[in-house]
Amino acid sequence: MEPYIISFILSLTLLWLGYYNKSKKAISVTFIIIALFILSLLAGFRDETVGLDLSYYFVPNYDAARAMSSKTALVYLFSTGLEPLYLLSIYVVSQFSYDYFLYFFLQEFLSLLLILIACNIKKYNVNYFFIFAIYLFYFYCQSLSLNRQVYAVSLIFLSYPLILKKKILKFVIVIIIAILFHSSAIICLSLYPIVRYGLRPIKRSFYYYFVIVFSGGIFYFIFPSLLNFLINYGILVQKYTRYLDEDYSIHKFDILILVVLYLNTFYKQLSLNFKNGIRLLIIISFFITLCGTYNDIASRAALYFQFCVLYLFAISLNNLSKKYRLRMMFSIIIIYLVSFVYQSSTTDLIQTVPYTSRSLGI
Secondary structure, three states: OHHHHHHHHHHHHHHHHHHOOOOOHHHHHHHHHHHHHHHHHHHHOOOOOOOHHHHOOHHHHHHHHOOOOHHHHHHHOOOOOOOHHHHHHHHHHHOOOOOHHHHHHHHHHHHHHHHHHHHOOOOOOOOHHHHHHHHHHHHHHHHHHOOOHHHHHHHHHHHHHHHHOOOHHHHHHHHHHHHOOOHHHHHHHHHHHHHHHHOOOOOOOHHHHHHHHHHHHHHHHHHHHHHHHHHHOOOOOOHHHHHOOOOOOOOHHHHHHHHHHHHHHHOOOOOHHHHHHHHHHHHHHHHHHHHHHOOHHHHHHHHHHHHHHHHHHHHHHHHOOHHHHHHHHHHHHHHHHHHHHHHHHHOOOOOOOOOOOOOOOO
């Protein structure tokens, strides 16, 4: 755990300095880039055994891509059942380096950079320290294993400001690109109408929330049938059918996190439109998370909705007084930190704990 702890402390310190010195652009950018480099180097130097999915998807495809001609690679992109842009990224990097380091480093750096870009929208002034702190505790270790979805997550981050700006065509293009890296991103097509509807600044009645919860319950019960439909029509990879026959469970911390997020919507200074949008997304995220008992893809899809909630919180922080801003920010960060500490001490976090590196002698 030591490499993670040291890297997280260093990068968060630098990100904090970068955010609170943003008026001094050169200094701020320097702090941020160094922070991203630390996290990317940690990802780059890891062994190929750090991350469960690497042995299934990355290693065999990277090794095969090294010897491929461009013509063979073009056929290969559409013959394995894996998402073509993921395979294309492997092929391109494998032509420059036989070592896995370059791919691991670039993957993490580009993913973090896309998230940073999504947070640097002048109109909204997103608190990127808040976003990255949660990303590290919630998803960084997962990103070392979820070798395809890490691209989708960072691209979905780019879609959040497009929703707020009502740029529907650009939004759809970004989502399609994300789907070509990981098919679970298809659920994010629903984000645009959900967020736009949720952000209406009108007082919501009990009846409204009853309908949402009731609809969520129905979705939970029909989820296996819906999943089979998507698989049968080739929208999702066939392997997810097998997952329906396996036993899954959701972690109690996943539910506790959603409860903490919901409680943070009761600040009076939180604008009504953001309060409505965040609450709707939390309720939907809750039912998608519950579907994780059926299939692992639901747990992965819940990530997109939860990150959207956090993105809206990161914007809303600007509307709060300093006292309430710090209280909200650290109450949310702390619950993710506690979850990370607990899960890293009781599980291997998808085989990313312990961290090992032949290059670093760890």
